[in-house]
Amino acid sequence: MVDAIAEQTNGAVAVLPATPAGVITAKQLEAIAKLANDGAGLVKLTSMQRIAILVKKEQLDTARNQLADAGMKVGVVGKREVWNPMGCTGALCKYSRQDALSDAVAIADLVGIKTPRQVKIGVSGCQNSCAWSKVVDIGLIGNKEGYDIYIGGDAGRSPHIGQKLKTVPKENVVSAVKEIVDRFNAYGKDGEHIYQVIERVGLDVFR
Structure with a gap:
């Protein structure tokens, strides 16, 4: 780290x-x-x-x-690891379908895992996508059943909109994100974004 x-x-x-x-x-x-x-x-x-x-x-x-x-540790910064997840206000918002804030905090347990390139994560409670969920490496958008997961987004020099991967129930979000990170480590080349892995080997390797 x-x-x-x-x-x-x-x-x-x-x-x-x-x-x-x-x-x-x-x-x-x-x-x-x-x-x-x-x-x-x-x-x-x-x-x-x-x-x-x-x-x-x-x-x-x-x-x-x-x-x-004060109960804080110096966090993680760098290009090749899971970064601090972003979360919207979750259950505090009237539009939220899931408590994205608490789920983003749970996903933060994955911060610091080494990866071929940085992994940015956004967790949004609804389709308004206040946590940039379609333009980050792994994005979650809440619905009545759980979360739609999108991968391969990027808002950098070569913007990409994430592709919908699957829908998972709320209780499976941390394990689902961890599985995506594991697949990225298995198939990604050093320095690649997730969208570049998808372009090279296809979306199905992440399913």
Whole structure:
């Protein structure tokens, strides 16, 4: 697992604690605020529902310890592993068909698994797809039966819309995502996106 620490162009370093589906408690916010005040005075919300705390290099050990005291560990960052899953507001939203927030938090147990390239995951409670579920590597969209799973999406330099793989009941979402990650490791070449694996060997290898 790669430490979620990245040096910035202004000389500060960004510490990214693990924030499954962007969920942070009040106690954790207090710890983050203290680190930021002692450091560069800023935090940055990322596109992956993470929070980057800008600190001085000499603060790194203190940052790890203070985050640990607040129940947070320094998360995962890097190109070739399962990333922090994104989740919508789930059951808090009147349109939600499934509690995508709690399910995204459960999927976060897979964060840090090594893969041929980064794996971005979005869990949305309905077809509004507020967690980008059709333009990430693995996307889940809630329905009355469970979740429709899409794979092979990408919002980067070569945009792709994910293809529907299957529908799974809510209780099977973590195992279904883990199986997709395992298939990616089995069939993917170093540096490939999931959509490139699908183009090369077909969608059926992920079913």
